[in-house]
Amino acid sequence: MKVLKRATVTLLVLYFITSMVYMVYQYKANNLASLSKGTLVLTVPSPRNDRILRLYEIRNTGMLTSPYSIRGEVEFEDGTKKTIYYQDSTSASEGEWVNNYTVVINNIPLNIWGSSYQLRMRPEYNQR
Known part of the structure; x- marks a missing residue:
């Protein structure tokens, strides 16, 4: 049971980190203000x-x-x-x-x- 709980928490943390990285990427990719001069x-x-x-x-x-x-x-x-x-x-x-x-x-x-x-x-x- 302890292993299952630890695996679930690890997967949730990885999902959260991946989601945050993806949101930052999408913001930079779609934002004209973030382009090089x-x-x-x-x-x-x-x-x-x-x-x-x-x-x-x-x-x-x-x-x-x-x-x-x-x-x-x-x-x-x-x-x-x-x-x-x-x-x-x-x-x-x-x-x-x-x-x-x-x-x-x-x-x-x-x-x-x-x-x-x-x-x-x-x-x-x-x-x-």
């Missing part, structure tokens, strides 16, 4: 010059298809920054403003107030 490759001011779109190239280590990713960030006039775009396995870095609220990054239109795009190696990360 990268090297600045493009800066585009908004039509009214009150916001700035910046594209960064992130050097990936261990990637089989492409060693680069692109991260897009908007800086608002108060200095706050918001990452709105991330794409794995590309070094294409085209960006432009359509109007003061919409940008197009690598042919993906995004509203800076609500849209974000992240294309990662796994299909479930597409268009969140």
Whole structure:
């Protein structure tokens, strides 16, 4: 009986630890704010010059298809920054403003107030 109780407690502790590790992994994988900064490759001011779109190239280590990713960030006039775009396995870095609220990054239109795009190696990360 003592062995069964000890085995049950051990399994519960392992389950708890595994669950916590998985939750941290999912948070990091789905959170655009946790991405590396990268090297600045493009800066585009908004039509009214009150916001700035910046594209960064992130050097990936261990990637089989492409060693680069692109991260897009908007800086608002108060200095706050918001990452709105991330794409794995590309070094294409085209960006432009359509109007003061919409940008197009690598042919993906995004509203800076609500849209974000992240294309990662796994299909479930597409268009969140």
